Amino acid sequence: RPLLDPSPPLPALYASLGFSIFAFLAALFLVPALGPTFIRANLKGRDLLKVYSDPIPESQGLVCASIYILLLILFIPFPFSTTVASLASSGGNSDRGLTDAASASLHHEVRKLSVYLSSLLSLLMATMLGFLDDVFDIRWRHKVPIPLIASIPLLMVYYAEGGNTHVVIPLPLRRIFGVLVNLGPLYYVYMSLLSTFATNSINILAGINGSEVSQALIIALSVILNDLLYLPWPVGFRIPLHLLGNQAEVEVGGTWHAGMAYGSSELVGRHLFSLYFMLPLVGVCLGFMYHNWYPARAFPGDTLCYVTGMAFSVVGIQAHFSKTLLLFFLPQIFNFILSCPQLFGVVPCPRHRVPRFDPETNLLSPSKTLFLKPPSRLASFVLHTLATLRLTELTVHPTTGNILEATNLTILNFFLLRLGPMNEKRLVQVLICTQVAGSILAFTVRYGLAGLVYDG
Ligand code: UD1
Ligand code: MG
Numbered sequence: 103r104p105l106l107d108p109s110p111p112l113p114a115l116y117a118s119l120g121f122s123i124f125a126f127l128a129a130l131f132l133v134p135a136l137g138p139t140f141i142r143a144n145l146k147g148r149d150l151l152k153v154y155s156d157p158i159p160e161s162q163g164l165v166c167a168s169i170y171i172l173l174l175i176l177f178i179p180f181p182f183s184t185t186v187a188s189l190a191s192s193g194g195n196s197d198r199g200l201t202d203a204a205s206a207s208l209h210h211e212v213r214k215l216s217v218y219l220s221s222l223l224s225l226l227m228a229t230m231l232g233f234l235d236d237v238f239d240i241r242w243r244h245k246v247p248i249p250l251i252a253s254i255p256l257l258m259v260y261y262a263e264g265g266n267t268h269v270v271i272p273l274p275l276r277r278i279f280g281v282l283v284n285l286g287p288l289y290y291v292y293m294s295l296l297s298t299f300a301t302n303s304i305n306i307l308a309g310i311n312g313s314e315v316s317q318a319l320i321i322a323l324s325v326i327l328n329d330l331l332y333l334p335w336p337v338g339f340r341i342p343l344h345l346l347g348n349q350a351e352v353e354v355g356g357t358w359h360a361g362m363a364y365g366s367s368e369l370v371g372r373h374l375f376s377l378y379f380m381l382p383l384v385g386v387c388l389g390f391m392y393h394n395w396y397p398a399r400a401f402p403g404d405t406l407c408y409v410t411g412m413a414f415s416v417v418g419i420q421a422h423f424s425k426t427l428l429l430f431f432l433p434q435i436f437n438f439i440l441s442c443p444q445l446f447g448v449v450p451c452p453r454h455r456v457p458r459f460d461p462e463t464n465l466l467s468p469s470k471t472l473f474l475k476p477p478s479r480l481a482s483f484v485l486h487t488l489a490t491l492r493l494t495e496l497t498v499h500p501t502t503g504n505i506l507e508a509t510n511l512t513i514l515n516f517f518l519l520r521l522g523p524m525n526e527k528r529l530v531q532v533l534i535c536t537q538v539a540g541s542i543l544a545f546t547v548r549y550g551l552a553g554l555v556y557d558g
Contacts, residue, residue, distance in 0.1 A: 114181040118378050121173045122385035128169045129389025133162050133400050145236065147401050151310065151459040151466065151526050158398060161236035163406025166386040167229040170409065173382050174222060181378065182215050213263060214371070220255040221379065221416040225409060227252035228301060232408030242445070246298060252412065253297040256419050257290050266422075293419050296428070300418075301411035303434035306441055307513060308407065309456030310466075311398040312391060312530045317434070317537055318410035319387040322380045324430045324541040325417060328548075329380070332373040372421040379417050383410065396527040429544035433536050437513040440493060443484050444471070444511050455510040457518055457529070465523040468495065468509035476504045495519055 140146065140159035147160040231248045234240060267289035271279045285292070308314050387410070393400040418427035428435070444451035450471050457466040477485065485508050488494045493516055497507040509515050517532050518524065524532070 115374065115377065117180040118177065118381045121177055122381040125169055125173055125382040125385030126389040129166055129386045130392060132165050132169065133390055133393045136162070136165055137400060145403075149311070149398060150454060150456055152397065153461045158401050160401045161233060161403025161405050162390070162393075162400045163402040163404070163409060164229070164233055164236075166390050166402075167225075167232070167405055167409040170382055170386050170413075171222065171225055171229065174225070174379070177378065177382075178215075178218070181374070182211065182218070214375070217259050217263070217375070217420050218378075220259040221420060223255045224252050224297070224416055225412050228408040228412030229405060231301075232403065232405035235404040235408070246302070249298040249301045249408075249412070250294045253294045253415065253419075256297070256416060257293060260293070260419060261290075293415075293424065296418060296424055297412060297415035299434075299438070300415040300427075300431070301408045303431060303438050304411050305404055305407035306445075307434055307437045307533075309454065310514065310526050310530050310533075311396040312394050313514075313533055314402045314407050314410075315387050315391045315394050316530065316534050318406070319384065319391060320534065320537040320541060321414060321430045322383045322387065322410075324544065325376060325414070325427065326380050326384065328423065328426060328545075329373040329376045329421075332369055334370060376417040376421040376423075379413055383413050396530065426544070426548050429548055430541055432540035432543065433513060433533070440488075440511045440513060440516065442511075443481070443488075448478070448481050448484055449508065449511065450474075452510070455512050455515070457514055459526075460523075463523070464525055466518060466526055466529055467523045468515040468518045470497075470507045470509050472507055473505055476502075481505075492520070 137159040140162060141157055145160045146157035148155050149158055228249065231245065231252065235245060267286050268282045268284050269289075271281060271283055304314055304317050307317060390400070390402065390406070394402060414427060414430075415424075418424040438445075443449040444455070450473065452469075452471055455469060455471075458469040459466055482505060485494060485496055485505055488511065489496050489508075494509045494511060496505050498505055509519060513536075514529060514533070517529060517536075521532065
């Protein structure tokens with residue numbers, strides 16, 4: 103058997119597709135079937151933007167996470183059967199009686215298996231954290247460190263794999279920094295922050311039917327599209343990809359290298375790994391979205407936000423495309439930066455920042471945060487700046503000039519400010535269009551503009 107098999111293990115990829123269809127069907131049937139069980143366990147919430155107050159089963163992301171992780175476990179034999187078979191044939195001792203090439207190949211497989219298992223561990227921790235958050239409403243400052251800890255297995259395996267911590271400096275800055283800079287431990291800090299960001303950023307862009315799951319779905323589809331560019335396609339498909347790949351800069355080992363998109367089989371392997379995690383995620387998300395779509399009959403809870411966020415950071419880190427991945431989070435980055443004054447306590451943050459619902463017209467308009475006491479100098483400065491940028495709208499006292507009210511600092515309220523009141527379904531459609539536009543921009547930047555700042 104050659105050391106690195108250049109053709110992708112298609113049976114595993116077909117199995118992954120099959121598992122994804124199964125994931126879709128399982129979510130489609132299990133989510134409504136388990137709804138009453140969730141309500142009985144007091145896992146329920148009221149839809150804040152409706153006239154009725156029937157209890158809706160909450161944190162059904164747990165159903166999705168369970169289906170997803172179980173299927174990922176059942177999938178293990180498909181890509182790793184050669185590992186298992188050779189281990190068995192060598193009597194459990196991987197080195198005895200093997201030629202050098204076979205032994206190297208076996209080590210390679212075992213390394214891939216440890217990457218896979220550590221990823222599962224991080225996903226399980228994210229699920230647990232999300233579910234605990236749903237049940238206990240963990241405080242912000244307490245839940246931030248947990249994804250950091252959950253990412254340790256990932257980082258250890260990255261380290262053991264000889265993970266690269268160099269970054270390539272863009273052309274204009276090379277005079278100062280040189281071509282390559284080793285970020286060393288800082289690179290690990292960056293990667294653990296990535297998992298914290300990915301898990302929380304989806305959770306704070308939430309509150310309208312379908313918002314959380316549609317973000318996850320579009321990001322997963324974008325990652326899949328990006329992975330497909332790296333597979334060794336038959337010659338007929340290659341021509342357009344070749345044009346794209348030629349001017350592309352490909353990340354290898356965490357650094358940017360010039361080359362064609364479908365270069366080495368190592369690279370193909372990493373993107374296959376990413377596909378194995380993303381395909382079933384699309385399946386569960388689609389199945390769940392059917393029930394979470396306006397008017398929602400199931401809520402995702404924090405569990406879904408955390409497990410999907412962790413899945414993205416897992417593939418971004420392990421398949422070495424974390425910078426490309428961040429480009430797919432443009433709406434989340436915007437929402438996070440806009441939210442910072444409220445997240446860090448400069449501006450008061452109410453428990454819910456979802457838009458305000460008008461039962462008369464069925465339309466949503468921006469919700470507001472009230473200042474019971476005059477805002478601090480910093481808060482006034484920040485809010486006036488944001489108001490000048492038309493990111494918020496203020497109500498000021500006619501005589502003292504103190505700020506009395508400001509619209510909550512979220513992207514959803516920003517849409518309503520700029521586009522006017524609209525109904526909930528239209529607002530989630532606007533969010534989906536923004537996410538898709540963000541991904542199109544991401545592909546343009548990644549494959550079109552990267553050539554301008556990096557040499558190809
Ligand atoms: C985050 C947001 C909060 C937002 C909330 C809505 C921050 C810092 N926190 O808090 O502002 O209000 O998400 O999810 O930005 N709900 C609906 N319709 C939906 C989804 C949820 O009405 O489509 C309501 C339900 O009452 C549900 C509750 O939101 O029970 C869930 O809120 P939760 O996920 O616990 O809020 P956080 O994630 O803490
Ligand atoms: Mg939430």
